[in-house]
Amino acid sequence: MISFCLITNRRCQTRFIRYYDELPQDPTAFELNIARECIIRKPAHALFVQVGKYKIVYRVYASLYFIFGYERDENEFAILELIQNCVEALDVYFEKVTELDILCNIEKVHMIMEETVAKGYCLETNQARILEGVTAL
Template sequence: MIKFVLMVNQQGQTRLSKYYEPVELSRRAALEAVAVRCCLSRSKHQVNILPAGDVFVVLKSADRLLMAAGIIVLEEQLLIMFNLDSVHIILDEMIQNGRIVETNKCRILAPLTAIDKMADG
């Protein structure tokens, strides 16, 4: 579940914040400070998913803004765990021998669609 979305400039100022569950103002400031610190302290060669307290911060850089989404750790890990077979199928369709061979969403999801049709029919 996504807890919040932030847009932060290069100076660390929050330009936009959207929360998807009630959070006290003092807690918001603390969450934003941790997220901003994590965002601005990483180099461009580091991973874009960072732990920040009880959430993971997923980063995307766009021009001079950093966009960050805070997701609940436990729910997202369980979601992936329950769909692990689908994740393997998707990865197998996209990557072969360490190289990306397919990026077309329809072609990547075709085996999953076929499996769903077989299960329903």
């Protein structure tokens, strides 16, 4: 089960966060710690890292870091595919998603992410079905 999904920029500024598990005691410090841990890693390192009790899987797209965290046994490569699917859905909807798109249309990002992941479980991987509800508005 996925515990959280975080989208941040290179300056560790949170652009999107969704907790599917318990909320940390200090969410701001938690998000900053997770983002820093991913940002300081060199490009040659693996996209998987352990931070506290969470296993982190992240991908970098342009200036955005898409970070998913989980506690229990999950397939890291399945999480990478889920991140890729989320980014592709955002790209299709926004025609090449940027940080500004996420800032100005955060409700649309929430809708797309909710169609993809709900309560920590992957719901949908078909992009047409993911974007169906958002484009109907």
